[in-house]
Amino acid sequence: MTDDARIPVGLSLGVHRDAALARAAEHVAHAWREFDTARDTETSPTPELLALLRQPLPEGPADILATLDSAAEVLDASLAQARPRFFAFIGSSGLEIGALADLLAHTYDTNLAVDARAATQLEWQTVGWLAAFLGFPAQAGTFTSGGTISNMTALASAREAAVPGARHRGLAGVRPTMYCSREAHHSITRAAEMLGIGGAQVRGIDIDDGRRMRPDLLRAALAEDLAEGCTPIAIVATAGTTLTGAVDPLYELADIAEEFGVWLHIDGAYGIPAAATAGAAHLFAGLERADSVTIDCHKWMFVPKACSAVLVRDTRALTSTFSHDEAYMPHEGGQFNAVDITLEYSRPFRALKLWLAFAVHGAAAVRGAIARNREQAELLYDLASARPALEVLAHRPQLSIVPVRHRNRGCTDIDAHNAALCSALQRDGRVYVSPAIIDGTTWLRPCFTNFRTADDDVRVLVAVIEELGAQCDTLH
Numbered sequence: 517m518t519d520d521a522r523i524p525v526g527l528s529l530g531v532h533r534d535a536a537l538a539r540a541a542e543h544v545a546h547a548w549r550e551f552d553t554a555r556d557t558e559t560s561p562t563p564e565l566l567a568l569l570r571q572p573l574p575e576g577p578a579d580i581l582a583t584l585d586s587a588a589e590v591l592d593a594s595l596a597q598a599r600p601r602f603f604a605f606i607g608s609s610g611l612e613i614g615a616l617a618d619l620l621a622h623t624y625d626t627n628l629a630v631d632a633r634a635a636t637q638l639e640w641q642t643v644g645w646l647a648a649f650l651g652f653p654a655q656a657g658t659f660t661s662g663g664t665i666s667n668m669t670a671l672a673s674a675r676e677a678a679v680p681g682a683r684h685r686g687l688a689g690v691r692p693t694m695y696c697s698r699e700a701h702h703s704i705t706r707a708a709e710m711l712g713i714g715g716a717q718v719r720g721i722d723i724d725d726g727r728r729m730r731p732d733l734l735r736a737a738l739a740e741d742l743a744e745g746c747t748p749i750a751i752v753a754t755a756g757t758t759l760t761g762a763v764d765p766l767y768e769l770a771d772i773a774e775e776f777g778v779w780l781h782i783d784g785a786y787g788i789p790a791a792a793t794a795g796a797a798h799l800f801a802g803l804e805r806a807d808s809v810t811i812d813c814h815k816w817m818f819v820p821k822a823c824s825a826v827l828v829r830d831t832r833a834l835t836s837t838f839s840h841d842e843a844y845m846p847h848e849g850g851q852f853n854a855v856d857i858t859l860e861y862s863r864p865f866r867a868l869k870l871w872l873a874f875a876v877h878g879a880a881a882v883r884g885a886i887a888r889n890r891e892q893a894e895l896l897y898d899l900a901s902a903r904p905a906l907e908v909l910a911h912r913p914q915l916s917i918v919p920v921r922h923r924n925r926g927c928t929d930i931d932a933h934n935a936a937l938c939s940a941l942q943r944d945g946r947v948y949v950s951p952a953i954i955d956g957t958t959w960l961r962p963c964f965t966n967f968r969t970a971d972d973d974v975r976v977l978v979a980v981i982e983e984l985g986a987q988c989d990t991l992h
């Protein structure tokens with residue numbers, strides 16, 4: 517027995533379980549209440565907290581409740597993407613039902629490597645729901661840790677389709693190439709590097725005025741490479757670029773993929789959920805013709821990280837790439853295991869959070885939240901366009917990213933000014949934005965992917981940018 521009833525013995529929380537769960541629930545409820553409205557400043561770690569974070573490995577037990585409080589304090593002093601005025605990168609929202617799903621899933625510690633019975637059925641059902649939500653005719657799909665791994669999974673399948681047997685023999689004697697917009701996410705190049713295609717073999721196709729891949733240049737690049745004896749592995753269309761939210765012309769790219777007999781993958785990690793909304797569906801026409809699609813549910817489907825999915829038109833695309841027989845992973849009744857369609861072995865039950873989100877809120881509520889984020893992007897574009905000190909891109913936002921630049925009278929270096937302004941905004945803490953370089957110039961790049969963000973938060977964003985932007989002399 518220990519002296520203090522709150523100190524655990526062994527590795528079970530034992531008699532302290534209920535108290536620990538109640539304390540954790542208090543912290544969760546506090547965080548959710550806080551996220552309902554924005555706070556006026558970011559907190560930073562106190563000296564006491566920093567001292568705690570320098571402590572060496574503890575050998576013995578500690579007070580559970582106090583230690584849970586410390587963990588909550590660490591979280592409170594960290595950047596939280598779930599806050600309504602976090603506009604940086606492509607944030608996630610920590611959807612409440614999704615957070616509860618994670619607690620449940622991790623409690624059971626279900627492993628989706630093999631047939632986990634009901635959990636496996638639920639994963640397949642969720643793949644079906646996601647496909648129906650997007651309007652993509654998926655025969656199969658799998659949940660992964662993120663867009664990077666979903667893209668890698670899809671492109672491994674594309675490689676096997678273009679060069680059957682490549683997984684065994686490699687790519688000796690083949691000159692593989694891949695095609696994407698020059699503003700595609702770096703995970704495409706990374707996949708080419710990892711799959712033996714070679715990062716230098718990725719053709720970054722130039723873009724049009726709306727920053728979309730130009731089909732005429734894609735066709736020319738394919739024709740030239742084929743004439744040189746190259747083997748195209750895939751065309752990767754981006755449905756929502758990370759920089760500005762541009763959606764490549766999917767229908768025209770699908771025509772070209774068909775004409776040349778090349779795999780069409782859509783990297784919709786960020787933007788493809790908008791395909792489910794009436795206002796944006798037209799941007800995604802042709803999506804149903806792709807061979808594979810990446811969607812990050814931890815971005816614009818609001819669930820907590822990490823939850824991405826890759827969907828394929830034909831199950832064999834995945835099985836021919838990933839299936840294998842190992843003595844420690846037998847196949848029961850001729851069925852494939854989850855590891856026969858994924859890159860990962862041990863795999864947490866990621867599908868549960870999306871399943872619960874759909875089941876509890878319904879698809880219409882998810883669509884509604886995506887549509888509201890798009891309206892907020894439109895609102896920011898309109899507000900910024902009307903302000904003399906603010907500059908926006910010539911074209912309206914296609915999805916929910918709205919690059920904005922501040923111009924100050926008398927300020928000669930606008931790029932240095934906006935870089936300094938971005939740092940000042942992050943220090944100030946009322947809003948959080950990240951910078952971006954567009955055509956060599958520095959911009960603030962707000963992105964709306966949070967169901968908690970309200971229109972007033974957009975107005976505050978503009979006001980704070982103008983307020984801090986006006987202090988040119990002290991910024992740089």
Ligand SMILES: Cc1ncc(COP(=O)(O)O)c(C=O)c1O
Pocket residue numbers: 606661662663664665701703754756757758783784785786812824
């Ligand atoms: C278009 C696109 N693809 C892929 C990724 C990578 O996704 P993840 O960070 O989930 O690996 C991102 C991330 O922002 C993205 O915007």
